[in-house]
Structure formats: structure tokens, C-alpha cells
Amino acid sequence: MLLGPLIRHQTEDSKIGMDVRFIGHSAQIRMSLTARHDFGEWRVELKPDEGTRNVKRVGVLGASGAVGEVMVRLLEQRAFPLASVKFLASPRSAGKTITFAGEKHPIIAVSDKEFEGLDIILSSTPASISKETSPAAARAGAVVIDNSSAWRMDPTVPLVVPEVNPQDIDWNKGIIANPNCSTIQMVVALKPIHDKYKIKRIVVSTYQAVSGAGQKGMSELDAQTRALIAGTPEPAPSKFAHPIAFNCVAQIDDFLDSGYTKEEMKMVYETRKIMGDPAIQVQPTCIRVPVVNSHSESILIECERPITPDDARALWSNSPGVCLQDDFRNRQYPDPRSADGRDEVFVGRIRQDLGNPNAILFWCVSDNLRKGAALNAVQIAETLIARGL
Ligand SMILES: NC(=O)c1ccc[n+]([C@@H]2O[C@H](COP(=O)([O-])OP(=O)(O)OC[C@H]3O[C@@H](n4cnc5c(N)ncnc54)[C@H](OP(=O)(O)O)[C@@H]3O)[C@@H](O)[C@H]2O)c1
Numbered sequence: 303m304l305l306g307p308l309i310r311h312q313t314e315d316s317k318i319g320m321d322v323r324f325i326g327h328s329a330q331i332r333m334s335l336t337a338r339h340d341f342g343e344w345r346v347e348l349k350p351d352e353g354t355r356n357v358k359r360v361g362v363l364g365a366s367g368a369v370g371e372v373m374v375r376l377l378e379q380r381a382f383p384l385a386s387v388k389f390l391a392s393p394r395s396a397g398k399t400i401t402f403a404g405e406k407h408p409i410i411a412v413s414d415k416e417f418e419g420l421d422i423i424l425s426s427t428p429a430s431i432s433k434e435t436s437p438a439a440a441r442a443g444a445v446v447i448d449n450s451s452a453w454r455m456d457p458t459v460p461l462v463v464p465e466v467n468p469q470d471i472d473w474n475k476g477i478i479a480n481p482n483c484s485t486i487q488m489v490v491a492l493k494p495i496h497d498k499y500k501i502k503r504i505v506v507s508t509y510q511a512v513s514g515a516g517q518k519g520m521s522e523l524d525a526q527t528r529a530l531i532a533g534t535p536e537p538a539p540s541k542f543a544h545p546i547a548f549n550c551v552a553q554i555d556d557f558l559d560s561g562y563t564k565e566e567m568k569m570v571y572e573t574r575k576i577m578g579d580p581a582i583q584v585q586p587t588c589i590r591v592p593v594v595n596s597h598s599e600s601i602l603i604e605c606e607r608p609i610t611p612d613d614a615r616a617l618w619s620n621s622p623g624v625c626l627q628d629d630f631r632n633r634q635y636p637d638p639r640s641a642d643g644r645d646e647v648f649v650g651r652i653r654q655d656l657g658n659p660n661a662i663l664f665w666c667v668s669d670n671l672r673k674g675a676a677l678n679a680v681q682i683a684e685t686l687i688a689r690g691l
Contacts, residue, residue: 440476483674596638636667
């Protein structure tokens with residue numbers, strides 16, 4: 303990282319200035335290191351130069367997890383303006399390494415002192431961990447972009463999808479929440495329709511991939527599928543309520559007394575907060591299916607005024623983050639395997655409601671680990687920088 307050369311100069315008040323040239327993986331970054339001899343102690347300060355204020359010292363917390371791994375790859379692929387990068391996880395991962403931009407980096411066990419000197423932390427731990435780590439990181443001066451559900455409904459924390467409500471980033475107080483994966487892809491598709499036709503009601507059924515339940519979710523589908531094909535005893539469900547191989551499970555997260563699950567109610571509350579419309583009605587049913595990655599959703603929307611499939615196509619053909627795949631005569635429509643590894647929210651099977659001229663139905667698919675989690679978080683960080691925060 304430190305390539306030199308170092309240019310030293312001595313100033314009158316015994317302050318020694320040094321210009322140090324750092325090379326990040328994607329950007330050449332100029333930093334200044336100032337050492338001051340102060341009452342017998344040396345104090346050292348390292349700051350990006352004026353011209354490179356927008357390069358950030360980034361921490362990835364949960365770097366060993368399903369979302370964390372994708373965040374690491376996205377920082378590389380998108381040439382994120384990095385001054386430095388640090389990978390953090392639980393003590394279980396300490397000592398493992400992550401190869402980033404051709405260099406091996408250690409995974410460090412998280413502790414409050416590891417947040418010192420970081421500008422942005424992309425966090426993807428369980429919510430119970432984020433409740434402790436996110437405030438500590440914010441106190442240390444970083445902005446935390448958190449993938450867990452810990453802060454999403456906190457009124458002092460913005461919940462952001464950059465295509466929908468980038469302006470909410472401005473009032474962050476050190477924590478920005480990344481929404482639930484099924485909500486993100488839905489609101490990216492709904493935003494342009496809502497702006498023009500004002501959506502009153504959404505009926506959504508999800509077909510959610512096992513990667514939404516992290517590394518353990520993917521391992522469970524893999525182990526059960528292999529056992530059933532080999533004719534050996536099937537491992538008991540642990541991450542899911544019932545066997546997931548060759549099955550569908552009509553439960554994601556815990557049930558509430560209403561009979562809805564927590565996952566379903568996340569779609570209700572988060573959609574209202576992101577869209578800034580507390581009146582919008584959401585009727586969700588969330589289902590886990592034996593797909594490795596990418597969530598699919600069947601969505602019906604009812605608007606305040608008439609809308610046709612062509613009206614919606616016209617908007618979606620020109621909406622940020624949306625890709626139309628809508629040619630049923632040629633069997634063109636989205637599917638989770640082709641959405642895997644892609645950034646877009648794919649939309650197709652657009653149809654008129656059979657009885658209501660104000661309503662349309664469509665099918666919406668997106669990579670839950672990318673747009674549903676890691677990509678959205680990295681885009682929030684990019685928007686944060688673009689807005690000069
Ligand atoms: N998967 C998705 O599609 C998705 C979408 C949106 C949001 N999310 C949310 O993102 C978060 C991470 O999900 P995931 O799917 O990536 O889960 P995961 O694969 O289980 O990864 C969890 C990560 O958290 C770390 N972690 C666990 N306990 C920790 C502790 N005590 N201290 C520090 N780090 C700890 C793990 O580190 P070790 O490996 O060292 O244990 C691992 O890096 C969750 O809150 C989830 O709800 C996930």
C-alpha cells in the first residue's frame with residue numbers, strides 16, 4: 303500500500319511534514335502525514351489531501367458472510383474510491399484471509415477499537431450484533447450502512463434505496479439502514495409508477511431464495527438436495543421450519559399473533575417509510591423456495607387512476623435500476639437463475655387486472671445478495687460521497 307517516495311521537510315515549530323503517496327487498488331490517493339513533537343510526545347495525523355477528500359477508509363463488518371462476500375467483490379468491481387479497506391467479522395473468522403485487489407488481507411475480530419479511523423462501515427451481521435456495533439462505530443466517527451433489521455424502523459435512522467429516496471441520506475446521524483431484500487426490489491420497480499399514478503394498494507407474494515438466509519441457508523438446501531438424490535438420510539431442517547429441498551416453506555422469520563410473519567410485516571412498514579407514504583397498503587405473503595439465489599415476486603398494484611401495461615412499460619423502459627424482460631410471445635420474462643450476479647431489478651409478465659382498470663400485475667426478480675443487500679449498501683455509500691457527506 304505505501305509506495306513512497308517520502309518527501310520530508312522540517313518546519314520552524316518542530317513540526318515535521320511528510321508527503322506520503324499511497325496507491326489504493328482503484329485510485330491513486332495522496333495523503334498527508336503530519337508528526338508533531340508536543341510536550342515530549344509524538345502525535346501523528348494522517349489525512350487525505352484536499353483533492354482526494356472523497357476517498358474513504360472503509361470497513362466491511364461481516365466480511366465472511368453471504369452478503370459480506372458480495373460487498374467485498376463489489377468494492378473491487380465498482381472501483382470504489384478507497385483510501386484503505388479493513389475486513390471484520392466474529393472471532394470465529396479471525397486469522398482467515400480475504401484476497402482483495404490481488405492482495406491478501408486478514409479478517410480481524412471486531413472490537414470498538416477497530417472502528418477508529420474508518421469513514422464508512424458496510425455492516426452485515428445479525429441484528430443483535432448490529433445493535434451493539436453500529437452505535438459504537440458511529441461514535442468513533444464512521445457512517446455505518448447496516449444490512450440488518452436492527453435500525454430500519456428507528457425514526458432517527460434513514461432507510462434508503464438510492465433509486466427511491468437518496469435525499470434521506472442527508473439526515474443520517476451515523477447509521478443508515480439498508481432495507482430488507484424483498485422490499486428493495488419491489489420499491490425500485492414501484493417508484494416510477496407511484497410518482498405518476500399514485501399506488502394505493504400492493505398485493506405481493508414472494509418466492510425467496512435460500513441465500514436470503516445466509517451461508518447456512520445455502521448449505522441446508524445443498525445438503526438436503528444431495529441426500530435426497532443419493533438416497534441417504536436427509537439432514538433435519540435447522541435454518542428453515544421444514545425441509546427446503548424439493549419443497550416450498552410458507553414461513554420466513556417468526557409468526558406474529560396476527561398470523562403474518564415478521565418478514566411480511568417488514569415489507570409493509572419498510573415500503574411506507576422508503577416511499578414516504580404512510581397510507582400505502584401492502585398485503586404480503588412471503589414464501590421460501592428451493593432456489594439458491596435471487597428472489598422473485600408476483601405483484602399486483604392498484605393505483606388512484608387507470609393504468610395499462612403499456613403505461614407501465616413506458617415508465618420501466620426508462621427507470622434507473624429496472625430492466626424490462628417482457629415479451630411473452632417469445633417466452634421472455636425474468637427468472638432467478640438469469641438474474642443471479644446481475645445488478646438490475648428485472649420486470650416482466652405485465653398484465654392488466656382482469657376486472658380493475660386501475661390495476662396491473664407483474665413479475666419481478668432480482669439478485670437478493672446484490673441489489674437486495676450488498677449492492678444497495680455500496681450504492682448508498684457511493685451516493686453519500688456524491689452528495690459530499
Ligand atoms: N442474505 C440476504 O439476502 C440478506 C439480504 C438483506 C439483509 N440481510 C441481512 O444481512 C445480515 C447478514 O446476512 P448474511 O446473509 O450475510 O448472513 P451470514 O452469511 O450468516 O453472515 C453473517 C456475518 O455476520 C458475522 N457475525 C456473526 N456474529 C458476529 C459477531 N458476534 N461479531 C461480529 N460478526 C459476527 C459473521 O461472521 P463469522 O463468519 O465470523 O461468524 C458473518 O460474517 C443479516 O442481518 C441479514 O438479515 C441479508
